[in-house]
Amino acid sequence: xxxxxxxxxxxxxxxxxxxxxxxxxxxxxxxxxxxxxxxxxxxxxxxxxxxxxxxxxxxxxxxxxxxxxxxxxxxxxxxxxxxxxxxxxxxxxxxxxxxxxxxxxxxxxxxxxxxxxxxxxxxxxxxxxxxxxxxxxxxxxxxxxxxxxxxxxxxxxxxxxxxxxxxxxxxxxxxxxxxxxxxxxxxxxxxxxxxxxxxxxxxxxxxxxxxxxxxxxxxxxxxxxxxxxxxxxxxxxxxxxxxxxxxxxxxxxxxxxxxxxxxxxxxxxxxxxxxxxxxxxxxxxxxxxxxxxxxxxxxxxxxxxxxxxxxxxxxxxxxxxxxxxxxxxxxxxxxxxxxxxxxxxxxxxxxxxxxxxxxxxxxxxxxxxx
Numbered sequence: 001x002x003x004x005x006x007x008x009x010x011x012x013x014x015x016x017x018x019x020x021x022x023x024x025x026x027x028x029x030x031x032x033x034x035x036x037x038x039x040x041x042x043x044x045x046x047x048x049x050x051x052x053x054x055x056x057x058x059x060x061x062x063x064x065x066x067x068x069x070x071x072x073x074x075x076x077x078x079x080x081x082x083x084x085x086x087x088x089x090x091x092x093x094x095x096x097x098x099x100x101x102x103x104x105x106x107x108x109x110x111x112x113x114x115x116x117x118x119x120x121x122x123x124x125x126x127x128x129x130x131x132x133x134x135x136x137x138x139x140x141x142x143x144x145x146x147x148x149x150x151x152x153x154x155x156x157x158x159x160x161x162x163x164x165x166x167x168x169x170x171x172x173x174x175x176x177x178x179x180x181x182x183x184x185x186x187x188x189x190x191x192x193x194x195x196x197x198x199x200x201x202x203x204x205x206x207x208x209x210x211x212x213x214x215x216x217x218x219x220x221x222x223x224x225x226x227x228x229x230x231x232x233x234x235x236x237x238x239x240x241x242x243x244x245x246x247x248x249x250x251x252x253x254x255x256x257x258x259x260x261x262x263x264x265x266x267x268x269x270x271x272x273x274x275x276x277x278x279x280x281x282x283x284x285x286x287x288x289x290x291x292x293x294x295x296x297x298x299x300x301x302x303x304x305x306x307x308x309x310x311x312x313x314x315x316x317x318x319x320x321x322x323x324x325x326x327x328x329x330x331x332x333x334x335x336x337x338x339x340x341x342x343x344x345x346x347x348x349x350x351x352x353x354x355x356x357x358x359x360x361x362x363x364x365x366x367x368x369x370x
Contacts, residue, residue, distance in 0.1 A: 014202030053142025207274025
């Protein structure tokens with residue numbers, strides 16, 4: 001059951017991530033200021049980011065961020081293929097994420113567009129704010145501000161007033177391009193990159209969800225997880241390389257390539273590893289048809305420990321039944337902990353595993369056995 005559940009959650013996570021990245025975008029939140037719509041992103045009651053935007057042609061799609069040393073490195077080795085406007089100040093300061101030829105030549109080469117972008121990106125340097133990105137998609141162009149503890153929500157009107165002129169210029173230019181470009185406005189790499197990123201983050205979310213259900217003390221459990229983790233690591237390396245090669249092929253000569261590759265290499269690889277490891281664990285148990293073996297083991301000690309958040313963990317130390325050469329620590333539930341007594345024995349039901357990883361299917365307390 002859990003084996004199939006893992007594939008269901010994997011597909012669902014990937015679809016939800018694709019939906020989040022492509023179909024659901026930041027939109028009007030019911031608040032307006034000087035022609036803008038805005039949204040305050042909060043964390044623990046404090047404003048951490050401010051989204052401020054206006055309407056634009058629905059077919060427009062690009063992102064502008066500050067150019068980093070990593071961007072320069074990938075441009076230097078030829079993986080990133082960013083369009084250069086010819087304005088050295090603009091090209092060295094900002095990274096334009098779009099592969100639309102019409103946008104490149106009709107908008108990005110416009111001095112009005114470049115000066116407006118420079119003005120927006122430099123805004124807030126004296127007001128405890130920092131412009132992170134300018135996004136344009138889904139019929140809206142908006143700016144993302146990172147704000148400090150001194151930011152007050154009452155400032156939003158003055159911020160909107162200061163940026164209104166530059167946003168109006170950009171929106172007008174986008175509307176002019178949209179009127180003359182038609183289907184040429186589309187970016188050939190948008191859907192491909194979103195799909196790859198959805199696979200990456202979807203696998204990571206799925207992996208963490210699957211790990212959460214493997215709570216300590218919950219029977220059944222694998223006796224030695226290191227065996228699974230080692231094999232899962234080998235398989236995940238191969239799967240990650242396949243995904244990276246596919247991404248490099250699909251996004252070759254794109255301005256988005258290195259951004260997608262970096263996420264696949266980090267978030268995606270972790271998600272692949274966690275997903276493979278948990279699926280291997282489930283297959284090993286659910287497909288196991290070999291007969292079980294029952295061992296009676298002596299309880300050496302019962303111990304409790306506290307976690308970082310004050311949670312109590314319950315463990316039982318028993319003699320290792322696999323080699324009779326040491327001890328083994330069993331993490332158990334509170335209920336089972338209370339039914340087990342020291343200096344008595346319990347029964348361990350062990351199975352060999354479909355993939356060869358031994359696991360415990362049942363722990364039977366024999367509290368009345370002297």
